[in-house]
Amino acid sequence: MSNQMAFSSLVMRWVVVPSVAIFLAAISAPAQDGNGDYxxxxxxxxxxxxxxSSACPGVVKSLQGDSYEMSGAGALSTQSKSxxxxxxxxxxxxxxxxxxxxxxxxxxxxxxxxxxIAPGLMRGGQPFGPPxxxxxxxxxxxxxxxxxxxxxxxVRLLALRGLSKTALLQVNCPQGRVPDDHxxxxxxxxxxxxGGEFDQEISGRTLFxxxxxxxxxxx
Numbered sequence: 001m002s003n004q005m006a007f008s009s010l011v012m013r014w015v016v017v018p019s020v021a022i023f024l025a026a027i028s029a030p031a032q033d034g035n036g037d038y039x040x041x042x043x044x045x046x047x048x049x050x051x052x053s054s055a056c057p058g059v060v061k062s063l064q065g066d067s068y069e070m071s072g073a074g075a076l077s078t079q080s081k082s083x084x085x086x087x088x089x090x091x092x093x094x095x096x097x098x099x100x101x102x103x104x105x106x107x108x109x110x111x112x113x114x115x116x117i118a119p120g121l122m123r124g125g126q127p128f129g130p131p132x133x134x135x136x137x138x139x140x141x142x143x144x145x146x147x148x149x150x151x152x153x154x155v156r157l158l159a160l161r162g163l164s165k166t167a168l169l170q171v172n173c174p175q176g177r178v179p180d181d182h183x184x185x186x187x188x189x190x191x192x193x194x195g196g197e198f199d200q201e202i203s204g205r206t207l208f209x210x211x212x213x214x215x216x217x218x219x
Contacts, residue, residue, distance in 0.1 A: 036078035044071040047205040058204025065094030083109040108154035115148030118175030148175030
């Protein structure tokens with residue numbers, strides 16, 4: 001096994017897997033009053049259990065043909081304008097060769113635009129949760145709810161070899177009231193300092209979960 005493959009395997013075991021476990025535990029917990037707290041997945045966790053090979057990881061390409069493959073999980077708060085998230089990435093050349101691999105860590109929530117609750121992802125009008133994390137609750141929107149939105153994070157790309165990079169990571173989940181210009185699910189990546197623009201969403205599932213809907217949220 002190459003150093004890069006071993007590194008990626010260790011990261012998935014010690015970084016991404018615990019993050020997904022926290023995600024699942026959080027959406028099974030009772031929600032409290034308030035709003036603006038979200039959990040999210042990017043090409044990871046139970047999004048990968050659909051049998052669709054294009055669900056994971058998230059893949060985005062540049063006009064030159066090279067690509068980034070990214071997976072991860074995290075939480076954001078629009079009230080405190082904060083984010084905690086991490087995952088893995090692999091940068092590949094146009095011919096599919098691995099150029100670098102490593103860990104990405106979110107350092108800043110630049111913006112978040114909510115598209116609202118995603119009724120198409122609800123089960124019979126009940127709060128959301130993957131089995132067995134979705135216990136029966138009353139029809140009132142008091143539990144975690146699937147939602148759509150567009151988040152932009154500033155992230156650090158920490159490669160196994162070479163210098164780290166700063167980038168803007170865009171995560172789009174087109175559920176709810178989706179603007180016409182954001183109908184494509186997936187990620188985009190802009191390497192700061194002239195490092196390249198990756199704006200062609202190729203594949204990958206994304207999901208936001210509103211953990212504190214509050215009494216004023218309607219489906």
